[in-house]
Amino acid sequence: MDRKTYTAELAGLRELRTEITAAEKQVAAAQKELDRLAALRSRRVAGLAGYEGAQAAPIAKASGLTLADVVRIAPLLDPTPAAVRAAKADDQVAAAPVQASAPPVEPAPVAAPAVAIAPALSRPAAVIEQLAPVDAEDQAPAEQPAPAAAAPAAAPVAAPVEPVVSVAPVAPVAAVPRAAVEAGPRELPTLPEGPAGARFEAVTTGLVSTRPKFTQQARSTVFLDAAAGMLAVRDHVVRLDLGARTPGEILDAVLATAPGTERIYITAGAPWHDGAERYSTLKDAVAAWLNTPSQRWTTAVGSGRDRLAGHFVHQRQPVGRYAPAAAPDSGTTEIRSMGEWFDADGADAVTCRQAFTLLWQALRRHWDDAVLMGSPSQTGRDLWSRTIPTTGKWAGGYPVLSEELRGLLHATGGQGRTELILPPRVPEQLPALVEYDRTFAYAKHLWKSPVGTPRRITARAFAAMTEQEQTKALMSCSHWNIRVTVPAGWNHVGLLPAPVTGDRAWVYPATPGATFTTWAGGAEVHLALSNHLMPWKIEILSGLLFEDGKPLDEWGKRLKAAWADLTNLSKLHGDERQRQAAYLASRAVRSVLLFGLGGFAQRPRLVSGTTPVGEALPAGVEILGRDETVVTWQRQAGFSRDPYAHPEWAAYVWSGARAALLDMKYRQGKEVIASAGALHAKPGSVVYFGTDGIALTERQPWPYRGEVGDYLLKGHLSGPLAHPTSQEQYLKLRGLGRAELARTGADQ
Template sequence: MDRKTYTAELAALRELRAEITTAEKAVATAQNKLDKLTAQRARRVSGLTAHEGAKADAIAKAAGLQVVDVVRIAPLLDPTPPAIRAAQAEAQAVPAEAPKGVPASELATAVAPALTRPAAVVEQPAPAPAVEAPAETEEQPAPAAPVTAAPVVPTAPVAPAAAVVRSAAASGPRELPTLPEGPAGARFEAVTTGLVSKRPPYVQHARNTVFLDAATGDLTVRDRVVRLDLGARTPGEILDAALHAAPGTERIYITAGAPWHDGAERYSTLKDAVAAWLNAPSERWTTAVGSGRDKLAGHFVHQRQPVGRYAPAAAPDSGTTEIRSIGEWFDPDGADVVTCRQAFTLLWQALRRHWADAVLLGSPSQTGRDLWSRTIPTTGKWAGGYPVLSEELRGLLHATGGQGRTELILPPRVPEQLPALVEYDRTFAYAKHLWKSPVGTPRRITAAAFAAMTEQEQVKALMSCSHWNIKVTVPAGWNHVGLLPAPVTGDRAWVYPSEPGATFTTWAGGAEVHLALSNHIAPWRIEILGGLLFEDGKPLDEWGKRLKAAWADLTNLSRIHADERQRAAAYLASRAVRSVLLFGLGGFAQRPRLVSGTTPVGEALPAGVEILGQDDQVVTWQRQAGFRRDPYAHPEWAAYVWSGARAALLDVKYREGKEVVGYAGALHAKPGSVVYFGTDGMGLTERQPWPYRGEPGDYLLKGHLTGPVEHPKSQEEYLKLRGLGRAELAAGGER
């Protein structure tokens, strides 16, 4: 072939490439349309089962399907006689012959391989306990047992979940949802049509805000402080006094005094007292109502951070004034109104250095989400925004993705008399886990598909953004804390079994599953029942970097500023940045709405409500209102970050560049020394040699209570002891 012919063939090949690309797009469009039509047909077929006379053959003919396909979609239409169906079921109950060398009990699951880790024990002989290395020497790796990439290995049958959660005697196991088969399962690999997170086309406007100490009556109005007479401190009296001193006020932050707790002793619960205060009658003010179909009351009933929204009774459409708690943003810890106002000023200034259009909204959650929306990329794959998962998949993530780990570990796993109580807290913890997050439509991974992967592919899947339905077995000889959450009924919702041989079924994020397989003590047995594998992306990375930079600026200012008030304000502002990230992330979870409202006494209440309180005029209630059609609903992001944070409570790597130079976390403390886990911190019985560099994710020593200390029997007792430990450390006590 000469050069001229070669050049001509290249040109023809380019034309062919363009035609193929066009054809592929047409096929993809057609396939997408076909999938939607097929799903619509399945829904209509299922809907026809509501008719008593529905028959599979007639529906099959109308739908263009075989009868067997109709029965697969709607099993109620199965025309097989009951006797024959029973015989078939009995025959199917007899297990089919298993392939040689593989027990029949293993065919429905795939066992994840144990993962090796540099300078770490991969497996230790059972039942010998883990050996603690001296603090001044590096722990040496024990000889590792050979690791084979066997996706299916013979094991004893998994015990039922009822026999699993032995540490939760007061609670029973809770069954979690799984991914359904057939057309119903397709909704778990889909996004919501027409719902995408996009950059907002508008600029937020600041609201006129004042800060009020309800105990003293001090109110900040710009750069001056006035003293108000608040009367009986009802919402109406507070609004009258504040707007007289500062006309046009749209938001009042209460910095001290908590007037919503006045007379709380007259009510059975604190929530009842708050609801009664929010709805105290007033001739001049009425409850601001929302817009839309429900016309819901504007108040948010919360025990300690309620939100009251009021409008003038004479002109309810003229505007709204909010009464809120400063505790949404930070604990003022005795700071006066001037310092609190200065903290908000410093916060706004710090954020404006990274967002030219930053505005502080009513809550850190609203502010965090608004700031994130202004980091959505304008170029690249996600320039058009991030799609929102289907409602079914969001519901699955809400049901199976827990938040922070809260656990009080009781004797005999820890001593009755603690030699000391030492508190460590991870600094700005969640900021450490925003660099990678799941994006796009997930791919469903079945047990069979996982088993068919190579070991390298399995490890890659577990280390990717993923969410797994698993059966877990605690290894023999395990004598440390639990690693994976098990679902239970009751207030706790999740427990962390650690008894050797305990088995349970759960869901967990890839970070936790990977840690269970690769921890330096002993790999846990993980059987993959199924999972969701997302594309790795960085939707939160830019948002996190900017918030970390603002936090670092304010933290440094709180240490070096010459003025004591400014140092205190900068510290409070840095805590507010933490709240923006923490509650902004929680806002992505977008759990089913809990809305509140009021109904005059004697009128019928809406269906499905929970009564919060009642006075002579109205009944205050709340109810679940399902999911909003929220373009910023991304529970997959919150679940992934929470999973990474739970794993980091157990194991954290310290790096210099790419080199790992040390470890921290509960698994690097002595067995039996961990007393409490609390979201991003823990209580132990002794000091740890964990370095603190002041960076997000580092473990900071927060408290030290000299022992002996009686082991706390409840979370409330632990929190009291924790407060004593913080006070002792701050006073320069025993270290």
């Protein structure tokens, strides 16, 4: 080829590039139009479900969908008889006991992408147990997040219901069903090549977390024991007649005594469970209670462009928002559960009110403008926003990642580890059941977090690094797509999460030779390569490397100080009521941190609401129930343009939490004085992982200094004991172990 031909070919290549770009734009436009039409069809199908005589078959034929697709969009149209569905569900439950020790996950062979073998790393003096563990053995319930997807939904309308994001529910999350595990591995999204991949190394234009320029306004709040009818308001207690304990009767009684009340916390009694036996699910019972008709009260609605009903339907901790029927715009009164903040554990309404007072006073010592909002999630995020720096690199705020990258993190960043390990990996008869719980664990791991736009690390780029550079990358704020092989001779617990079919279900393979592909944070990957037992084989497929920053450090320090103040007060105060109130307040600080961190994840959520019968339902809703006046529904809220959405922070903390559950160092200055965690117990002695706690068959020599992150002996149940075969059985044994330890003391 001569120069003239070369020049001509270049010119032709440029023309071809222009044509390809134009074609790509046409394809993108067509795809956008297709998505719009498909969404419109789904909305119309959901709307047809509101007709009493609607049937799935003709709707499927008219829409061009399958019957299964129609039922998925509008479950109310499911033609399967309710009795058959219930029997099938019972059969599935009976056939699917808790699966904790998962069999090896071995995906079918596929064409192998480029990989880089990560070297076995020597354990450096300062390692990753500081990177970020989680706190939560009994994390409070909140709205259940919708299943995460690889790519986020299109920008949804902002939801008026409270965006309570759970880190875990009050009752610990059930372990993975065996049926889900046997169904095989779940494929996780990967980083695409080309222009599409560039969006995974970007932030959202014009969306930044900035320091607020206003002060939150406190709301008039009272505390009601609905079982005893006792109302704690300001400095006195009043007995109320609550009638049948419907929302309307509670509001009438409370506001007659305390006019202007904007928030009512139910400390005991759970009136939303009254008559629950009449409903097929607890959620149906709660929805019916929230929507009990009242002549004087109506459902409060949101403001702005999304005027939807304001109730939040949850099995145990619902939120009811009501306005006077005669003047719905005159103000809102909320009915909420005290359990959002802490388990009252028999404390009366006066003690709960005193706990709130102590909580506010403790936070005020560290935030001049601290205000207790409706939930710990809202409070935590508001307090964090007031620690955004006013000087330095991030004085303008922290940028929010692109929707594509947030979707990837939601799909690949699991939360706490909950796993029941079954025989033969542990004995059929346990010599004892000993529970250790990490104290205020999240607070230990907020000192460093990812900030800014991540840099993509390919397998080739990782392979080209020196071992020192690889170690530094793994110890930095990072997220890795890896292929894992459990080493031959391994006889301990699994180290890395493997995805299986189910709603973001994860297992921890430990069988030698098991191979699986997953995503994990640098803390976990580094631990798998450098643990003191034997290194695992890790193949790096790709990764995201962030800049190390301290966006949560100041927030964490202030919350730790408030927690320490209240914890000390709960031990030293001379008045028993004040000691109990201080203890409850310290638990509330824990919830503020726990759910505040979960709020950063901003997972796609299920939003619930009500619409008057006869009015058009919002798009894409699932009908939960109906009565003479309203239809109760839920829908996926997806992602919104939330300036405080930082799933990279939550994912980083959760990953470090899982690593610290396996291996944590106690330090005195720079010197390591002790080690703790599952890998420091004998093989075959670990029975259960519960996010920030471990249950074993024997006591461990792990010191407890009362500092955040320390392992505290929480329960000891003497054996021999039959190994629990389900989550429920374990929880019963755990309760017995805590009671036995309380009776006998720690020195058995």
